[in-house]
Amino acid sequence: MTVSISDLLNTYGSPLYVYDLGLIRQQAAAIQAAFCYQPTRFLYAIKANPCPPVVRTLSAAGFGIDAVSPGEVAMALRLGIRPQDILYTENNMTDAEMRQAMDQGVLITCGSLDRLAALAAAGATEAAVRFNPRIGDSEHAKTLTAGPLTKFGIHHSQVDEVLAIERDSDLRVVGCHMHIGSGSLDAEAFVAAMQVILEIAARLTHLRFIDFGGGIGIPYREDQQGIDLPALGARAAALMEDFCASYGRRLELRLEPGRFPVAEAGTLYTTVTSVKTNPAEDGHPARTFVGTDTGFNHLVRPCMYGSYHPITNISRPEAPPQVVDVVGNICESGDIFARDRSLPLPQPGDILAIGCAGAYGMSMASTYNLRPLPAEVVIDGDTVTLARPRTEIADLLDAWC
Numbered sequence: 436m437t438v439s440i441s442d443l444l445n446t447y448g449s450p451l452y453v454y455d456l457g458l459i460r461q462q463a464a465a466i467q468a469a470f471c472y473q474p475t476r477f478l479y480a481i482k483a484n485p486c487p488p489v490v491r492t493l494s495a496a497g498f499g500i501d502a503v504s505p506g507e508v509a510m511a512l513r514l515g516i517r518p519q520d521i522l523y524t525e526n527n528m529t530d531a532e533m534r535q536a537m538d539q540g541v542l543i544t545c546g547s548l549d550r551l552a553a554l555a556a557a558g559a560t561e562a563a564v565r566f567n568p569r570i571g572d573s574e575h576a577k578t579l580t581a582g583p584l585t586k587f588g589i590h591h592s593q594v595d596e597v598l599a600i601e602r603d604s605d606l607r608v609v610g611c612h613m614h615i616g617s618g619s620l621d622a623e624a625f626v627a628a629m630q631v632i633l634e635i636a637a638r639l640t641h642l643r644f645i646d647f648g649g650g651i652g653i654p655y656r657e658d659q660q661g662i663d664l665p666a667l668g669a670r671a672a673a674l675m676e677d678f679c680a681s682y683g684r685r686l687e688l689r690l691e692p693g694r695f696p697v698a699e700a701g702t703l704y705t706t707v708t709s710v711k712t713n714p715a716e717d718g719h720p721a722r723t724f725v726g727t728d729t730g731f732n733h734l735v736r737p738c739m740y741g742s743y744h745p746i747t748n749i750s751r752p753e754a755p756p757q758v759v760d761v762v763g764n765i766c767e768s769g770d771i772f773a774r775d776r777s778l779p780l781p782q783p784g785d786i787l788a789i790g791c792a793g794a795y796g797m798s799m800a801s802t803y804n805l806r807p808l809p810a811e812v813v814i815d816g817d818t819v820t821l822a823r824p825r826t827e828i829a830d831l832l833d834a835w836c
């Protein structure tokens with residue numbers, strides 16, 4: 436890539452989110468090649484990054500959309516995705532949201548018995564059902580979405596209740612769904628949960644698809660290994676082949692990756708504003724803080740999940756490394772991107788690249804402390820496109836007064 440990052444920051448402001456569409460295509464192709472069962476349908480979990488050029492890139496690669504809110508459905512429709520290519524995985528949806536999705540012609544995956552019953556009572560003839568298969572895995576407890584502590588899905592022991600709703604209405608359960616957590620690097624957990632879901636699916640007689648959800652993690656740390664996707668894809672294919680042979684019909688396999696296609700393609704660039712050192716005191720060694728012009732309002736993952744993101748000093752890569760804390764400009768002590776990180780010692784004005792920020796970065800950003808949102812730029816080869824301009828303080832204030 437020959438694009439100059441400092442030119443981008445001069446043009447669009449700092450901090451700045453940059454997404455590389457070429458990398459997104461590569462990741463999409465890798466997961467598509469790995470899951471060899473036919474037919475397999477990929478739905479992009481748009482929550483990871485709803486930036487329109489990102490969504491269009493994945494749609495052009497053949498992905499449909501997994502949405503979890505009316506806003507995400509609306510974005511997909513606005514981008515020209517057909518309703519039949521959108522799955523709305525609900526989570527405590529309202530009756531009004533349900534009726535709207537029905538009017539939009541979008542299939543709903545119900546995560547509770549009462550919502551399934553409400554959908555049947557509203558005259559829906561098709562739904563998918565999300566089950567909690569007991570087994571989950573994720574990068575953090577807050578992103579674990581299966582097992583006894585989670586609010587998600589219908590409990591695996593409640594298949595009879597689902598069948599009763601089907602029997603007493605015109606509604607047919609056409610999809611059996613799971614999503615066991617986000618950011619998993621454990622293929623065994625996926626396979627174990629898939630087996631539970633297929634046992635449940637065997638009891639549902641009207642299925643068209645099995646949806647194994649998203650959750651595939653990426654190696655954020657240099658020493659982490661990604662999941663062996665071809666191996667996982669082959670095991671999923673074997674499970675599906677066996678299942679379909681006894682089910683009597685070939686069903687579609689669905690997957691809903693969000694993080695995997697986009698995380699590594701995104702970088703949050705930020706400018707160093709201050710470097711200061713607290714001298715050693717009370718048994719604590721000296722500590723150097725590298726302050727930046729962004730914060731957890733723009734990338735909450737380190738603060739919320741303790742997540743590791745690679746950070747590089749692109750202005751001064753040859754400077755002697757020093758162990759520092761990289762911190763933000765938000766008025767909270769937890770506003771820390773990295774503790775005890777070895778970095779070529781930055782100076783004010785240097786640009787830092789916070790890597791693997793393409794998923795759950797800007798999509799979870801807020802305007803806390805009345806700080807505006809950064810711009811988003813996409814790069815495709817040598818072509819740079821502004822996807823969303825930086826918001827201005829006036830935009831924030833105008834919403835109130």
Ligand SMILES: Cc1ncc(COP(=O)(O)O)c(C=O)c1O
Nearest residue numbers: 480617618649650691692693694
């Ligand atoms: C229903 C559903 N599907 C897919 C995903 C995507 O997960 P990931 O980004 O970990 O692939 C999520 C994320 O929370 C989800 O809730």
